[in-house]
Amino acid sequence: MQKIIDSHFHIWRQQDLPWLVGDMVPRIFGPYEPIRRDYPIEEFLADNEGSGVEKAVYVQTNWAKQDFEKEVAWVQKTAEETGWPHAIVGYADMSVDDVRPQLDRLARYPLLRGVRMQLHWHETPEYRFASDARQVVDPAVRKNVARLKDYGLSFDLQLFPQQMRDGADLVEENPETDFILTHT
Structure with missing residues (x-):
């Protein structure tokens, strides 16, 4: 059987997820009643038994922003x-003036490899995460993404098609940072 690395998976405790x-x-991924429960690592492993998945990367699940380190x-x-x-790909608020204090806190965790702040914006308010369609070009976001190279961290870039040109510019400005295109 082919060996597989699951590069984006989630586990959660319902109590940690306000959403x-x-x-x-309404959510872009449709009805979500079946996931309104805990989904622990033991269940994830049981669900993947026999699949060939031998390693996995956890990606943040939108805990309350202030709990980014707790996650x-x-x-x-x-x-x-x-x-x-x-x-682990954790969350950091790239829209703040200086993300380094958050990154300094996260850098203490040996498995941290990257961060994700969802920058996708949609005309339908229930489907958007970004505050506006051009948050990906916000000067604070750009400055903070540029700081990731100093920590050796990747950035999970999550955009809708109409934002891709701006996303490509962000990637081009940061050749020393690995970008992971996610949910695109």
Whole structure:
């Protein structure tokens, strides 16, 4: 069987996800009643048994912004206890004036490999994460993405098609940073 690395997966505790326990609203991924529960690493592993997945990268699941470090700490602890996952992509708010204090806190976790701040904007308010369609070209975002190279971190770039030109510019400005194009 071919060996596989799952480069983007999620586990969660429902209590940590305000969007998952809040009122049901239309989401771009459709109805989500079936995931309104805990999804621990043990279930993820059972779901993947026999699939050939031998390693996996956890990607942040939109905890409350102020809990960005708690999320990475929880996933790091999960990995220490179970051997899974093998890498973490955490959240950092790239729209702040200086993201380095957040990155300094996250850098303490050995499995951290990158960050994701969802910059995709949609005409339908329920489908957007970015504050506006051009957040990807916001000077603060650009300045903070440029800082990732100093930490050796990648950036998970999540955009809608109409934002791709701006996203390509961001990538071109940062040749020393690895970008992962996600959910595109």
